[in-house]
Amino acid sequence: MELRQEQRQHIDTLVRLSEGQAIGLGGCREVIRRSWERCVGEYRLDPGRPRPVRVLTQQAINEHRESVDELLHVARAGVDQLFAQVAPLGYVLLLTDRRGITVEFRGQREQDRALRRAGLYLGADWDERYAGTCAVGTCIHDAHAITCHQREHFDATHIDLTCTAAPITDPQGQVIAVLDISALQSPRALESQNFGLPLVNLYARMIEDAYFLHRYRDCLILRFDTDREFVHLNGRGLIAIEEDGSVIAANGEGRALIDAHLRRWPPWSAGRMPSATQLFDSEIGDLLGLPAANDDQLRAFRVRANDMTCFMSLIEPRRRHIASRSMPSSPTPIPVLDRLASDDPAMYRVLKLARRLRNESVSVLITGETGTGKEVLARALHDSGSRAKGPFVAVNCAAIPESLIESELFGYLPGAFTGGRSKGMRGLIQQADGGTLFLDEIGDMPLSLQTRLLRVLAEREVMPLGAERAVRVDIRVITATHRDMTGLIANGRFREDLYYRLNGAQLRLPALRERADKHYVIRSVYDSLVADRGADIRLRADAMSALLAYAWPGNIRQLKNALSFALATVDGDEITVHDLPEECQGGFVGVPQILEQAPQAPATDEGRSLHALLQEASWNVSLVARRLGVSRPTVYRRMRRYGLVPPNQRETLSAQAVS
Template structure:
């Protein structure tokens, strides 16, 4: 009786809609309202005359299944997996063709009669033109996933059902099938079906990608994702290519990448498709050599359309190997430069240009945030070039007092000024003769000195203070800065003519937070520190995860300091997240369990002994550190580990009325 009343009310609402009235539609979702309007306006369906379920004959069903037979074969595993998950919840599964005809079905046998009456069965027609608003038919029309829940169905005989459907598209983006899960009964709330929408979407994409891989199994395939860990397992993007990089086809994620490229660089010719090397910043040799040159067969590339980073692998056709192709040889190794990065796209461009410049006399300007390794790159350029056996002199223009920078750079003769060395001094520029001079933080060089430096660069000679004759010098000049040089020039703080003398070529180092090879950088810095200290302390996975998650505003310099701190203060044979500086611990350092220090902590015997020692010493951290032979930071870490708070701190937190102070752990104050 209740169902009949609901059906009657539903029919009355739709009749008012057909008469141009909006009464009762305030809470109707826009996607459903548009479908209802199509049903009454375009399809001329009568809401007062519910239509019987239409099921095709065996012969008609066979004609619908044959065109999608290959898809059905590929989809079988995904269909079975999805049904195994939803069957215990009372759902059935339908796979329809592009016209809404159910060509595959999974359901419980004990529900057969009810499912047949509801149209949830093999051969059932769920075309919106016949069945009205429903998940399958509306999904086909809109080419998007949708849940049609109970009274959102157009036909009154369907309002007890809940149905969720997602489209499966071909490489051109056209709907070729629809995956649907439905139930005869469900909770009233529409939100109860949110899980189903996510699940059906996931499996529709899996089937779509499996069909794409099957269809283009004889082609080279680029598989990519924004996360390196997922590329081999379930990389979201698939692009089939020719051996010259021409794009043959792409899945949904691949087509989105192509569309983004076309939006940024509209094609002159309709139907033009960019090549793989236009999508990713690299040449065809970089793509084809991935399996041979990368241990994990994954390489990071910059996406030209949006300047983001994608991780790409190459899937080869079965029975065909890259060895049979003319893969361009790898560049000659340059160890000093090669060890600075793994496969970060920005660093790849920097190092590729640096290899070309290492033996040239071109002045190089290195830019990048503080701590990104500008001096390290400059040293690598020197060590990999023809001047490697000659001096490398680094000058920090910001660290030398302005009153001394002239004498430090240009040198002076005996008696040139009061307070100078009795024998005079060769300036840093002369000391670099035959080698490389690095002027770090060049943007901080005083304006008066810039004129003299310009002459050095132009004449290749230096005039020491007090000298009457210039001294010839043979130097290669590399400069580095974290400042915006164009802004300094605009404000009259840096000579424009000097800037163009220094900027023969520019190398921009990316910030550590932007690098795709952050894991490699962390591991390299850590191994270098361990070697320096002759230590065998390990870096545990939780510490590595915290280091990877941190933003590193101070870049590699800050990273080195953090790891150096951890190695200096670690109490054991491995560095955990608790051994890192607090700012690197993320949320782990912000919410320890606070235990009343007047009570024995519910922890191990070691923790209880540590607690007693703190009490015996009056919570004097220095005394505890000396007694245990460990550092003060280690004492603090143990206190955090066991949730121990000094009594004075506990009392202060008790009397404080500030909601902010109450939530702040003592070690962060």
């Protein structure tokens, strides 16, 4: 590699340092100088021989990602938000594990080649022992946020980069990941990067706290802050406790408070860690009673260690929260509606209105994209209301042939038409007498039948084909559609007067991609499917993360199909991202596989056996699937698991890595 003059000067400075000279180091920051000294003294890195970018194989990347899959799951929102802020400034984002391996990456597609050459990519190794002084590696070593700007990098090939990194720690204070923003080019002055450190630190703390809340979701958690207005929004302190007040764990702010307490009252004076009632001037009943303390569920407490006042709320365990949802908040519990959503604002409004409508006779029109659960909501309305003991008759107006829909809905007498049953048939409207008639895809009902349905709604009676007298019916009508009803009316394809008869009240279901409680929906659907199968199969965090990231154009119906597919084809007792349908695997599968070298036969027996079969079949996946008695998606999942790439793809991937 031909070096520029600037790079040669940088190498000369580091060579002098390795020889014990301090010439040219006068303006070097102390944190950078210590790292340089580690590189030449402890790691024995040769500044005169810049190292090539080290990028792991896809199999190794998968293993590193799987080791932090829970963190990746909770970090996704923070990573996306931070990247949205820095991308317009020309920065990319890296999230590495504790070993400096990039396990999550966000960058601009037009910079793809330059980013790969610089090592700003998925799977890149930024351990200080290999890459030398850099933001990620030095942050891991020092456990402190740092900016490493241009010539502060040890390796001469990195001196054009500017990088800012902050550690993410576990509840015990150990570094488990690093959040980094980097740019290929930037102004020369270090001060140009002053914005980066507080920004990356902020998001690292947010991810850290989200991880804490996830880890201790089944515990009581005290959230506190010195400002009352910020407690619910972003309270800085988090302490997980037992019901007797014993401290289980704390985030960074909580650990600082505990350390302050122990400095004032050393642990040997008490013989154990302080309890929550020792940290705060309170009784355990005061803490457990926080949800009912005030309208805003907050209360002020004195901190014993420094006599400051803080405001505190209590986050109750997930298991307790779920139990409390089934407890009656009014004389009439309605769990069939409560189970349809968790904390999504749009669903909250829908279900709030549904509670009011469940015992009314007014017609309800449910709208929403296909697959959003319109029939499920209709059935819940029926089951939660006064007609629950009556029949619930569902009719898909788009599924019944137009030639049969009239007889299906209204019924017919014996001999009414050729080909009918000899004894006639009660129509679906009559079958719903005393209960609920649910007309799905009402926008597809033929115009000729809309007039007859309007008469049923107006007169509450139905005239079977061939009959001379109408039959009285007591029904509640709920309809649903994914069509634009106003557009159908404007085009003369739907009667306006019928529309207003059906639309006594409208409930709009949000698309799954719009819902804030996607995790709850996915878990509810999955638990239901597992219960039906009688299986004990775990949904791993990397699979959940992929499911949360997917857009779900087919909504809950598509989600159910995807999870059913995974349960039907999984090998083992847990579903990973590789077991999902390919379209749901998203960026995890679509990540370019940057290889250090062409993959050889894997180390495991199963991997070697699969590799041999593929070679024998000239990499014909369909043939291998037939020989193994499994599906093609299963073979592809196993190939990804063991890093097996067909020769024709291997050449392309190797060329990408070189470029």
